[in-house]
Amino acid sequence: MLKKIVILLSFCLTLVVALPFSALAEKQFTLVIDPGHGGKDAGAVGKKAKEKTINLNVALAFGKLVKEKCPEVKVIYTRTTDKFVALKERAAIANRNNADLFISIHTNAVPRGKKVYGTETFTLGTARAEENLEVAKRENSVITYEEDYAETYAGFDPNSPESYIIFEFMQDRYMEQSVDLARCIQEQYTSYAGRQNKGVKQAGFLVLRETSMPSVLTELGFISTPAEENYLNSERGQRQLAQSLYNGFATYYKKVTKHLGTKVAIAEKTEVDNTPAVDLQPAQAPVQEATPPAESVAPKKQVATNAKPVYKVQIFTSPTKVKSSDKRLKNVKKADFYKDGKTYKYTSGSSTNYNEINNLRRQLSKRFKGCFVVAFLNGERIDLNEARRLSK
Numbered sequence: 001m002l003k004k005i006v007i008l009l010s011f012c013l014t015l016v017v018a019l020p021f022s023a024l025a026e027k028q029f030t031l032v033i034d035p036g037h038g039g040k041d042a043g044a045v046g047k048k049a050k051e052k053t054i055n056l057n058v059a060l061a062f063g064k065l066v067k068e069k070c071p072e073v074k075v076i077y078t079r080t081t082d083k084f085v086a087l088k089e090r091a092a093i094a095n096r097n098n099a100d101l102f103i104s105i106h107t108n109a110v111p112r113g114k115k116v117y118g119t120e121t122f123t124l125g126t127a128r129a130e131e132n133l134e135v136a137k138r139e140n141s142v143i144t145y146e147e148d149y150a151e152t153y154a155g156f157d158p159n160s161p162e163s164y165i166i167f168e169f170m171q172d173r174y175m176e177q178s179v180d181l182a183r184c185i186q187e188q189y190t191s192y193a194g195r196q197n198k199g200v201k202q203a204g205f206l207v208l209r210e211t212s213m214p215s216v217l218t219e220l221g222f223i224s225t226p227a228e229e230n231y232l233n234s235e236r237g238q239r240q241l242a243q244s245l246y247n248g249f250a251t252y253y254k255k256v257t258k259h260l261g262t263k264v265a266i267a268e269k270t271e272v273d274n275t276p277a278v279d280l281q282p283a284q285a286p287v288q289e290a291t292p293p294a295e296s297v298a299p300k301k302q303v304a305t306n307a308k309p310v311y312k313v314q315i316f317t318s319p320t321k322v323k324s325s326d327k328r329l330k331n332v333k334k335a336d337f338y339k340d341g342k343t344y345k346y347t348s349g350s351s352t353n354y355n356e357i358n359n360l361r362r363q364l365s366k367r368f369k370g371c372f373v374v375a376f377l378n379g380e381r382i383d384l385n386e387a388r389r390l391s392k
């Protein structure tokens with residue numbers, strides 16, 4: 001009898017110990033990708049593009065990469081077509097599916113006349129800067145498209161600063177993971193796509209409040225800035241942003257799954273995309289930005305925000321735009337071009353350090369005879385001597 005009890009006990013104990021581990025090992029990692037807006041809600045609108053379309057294109061391309069490179073991850077979209085989905089439903093999709101991660105994809109805008117460049121990724125929290133509160137207000141105001149929104153969101157008024165007091169008393173137990181993911185994504189926007197980094201920030205987003213897993217809301221760029229709109233609306237821009245999101249996700253995913261002890265195959269980070277820029281914002285010569293430092297959660301890699309001259313090596317010119325597969329661009333580091341009248345001028349390298357670029361010029365002169373150093377300030381070509389004076 002005693003023997004039987006012991007066997008039974010040890011059997012139960014085995015079950016208790018083994019179950020959670022096997023449950024963990026077998027639970028499929030689920031990623032919910034949320035393309036912001038849709039249908040009657042266009043989101044921010046630029047001169048030619050709409051936020052809802054940019055968000056959807058980038059989201060689908062990002063999800064496709066995850067499916068290809070991490071087939072063991074379950075990818076769920078909150079929408080895959082141009083349809084309206086209520087904010088609460090987006091979060092509910094993630095909660096119902098017991099998701100491990102929620103990434104909401106959006107495009108930024110500021111009032112006309114202002115030119116702002118770059119990406120920023122938010123986690124749930126209290127906005128300490130007016131600028132961040134404005135982003136939350138704009139994104140939360142989509143609830144007004146929903147009938148009974150006052151009831152559904154318990155009287156939350158997206159445009160009243162008072163409504164945001166609730167976020168001050170809120171505890172986010174996934175804060176640490178969310179900030180980590182946001183950093184991974186921001187880092188990749190800069191290192192992979194060369195985008196200006198506006199940092200990891202916090203604000204009161206309803207969609208993040210409703211989710212019960214690590215979650216971020218990322219803003220791909222400013223549709224209200226013409227050069228950024230061109231980039232966001234281009235095939236190349238969307239491909240680069242999707243790849244940056246994938247790289248950021250993969251970095252985070254690798255860390256998390258290692259922690260759980262499961263074996264996962266993750267594709268290595270892709271090489272930096274060096275195809276020449278089309279309508280690209282001056283990522284290498286960032287515009288001066290007044291970002292209150294108190295708000296940023298220490299982004300790891302901040303692109304210099306002071307306007308400093310940027311040096312490049314001009315290698316050849318062409319009366320027409322050349323294809324990225326052109327022989328002359330093969331193995332050219334940081335290939336780019338700028339337009340001078342009707343001429344396309346191709347460059348290599350990009351640095352605020354003149355000596356570094358001058359060394360690159362020496363190397364390149366074997367292949368491109370007569371290549372020379374050119375300087376830019378805020379994306380505009382300036383006199384080299386003037387640039388060197390400004391550098392000092």
Ligand SMILES: [Zn+2]
Pocket residue numbers: 036037043044051106107139
């Ligand atoms: Zn949005």
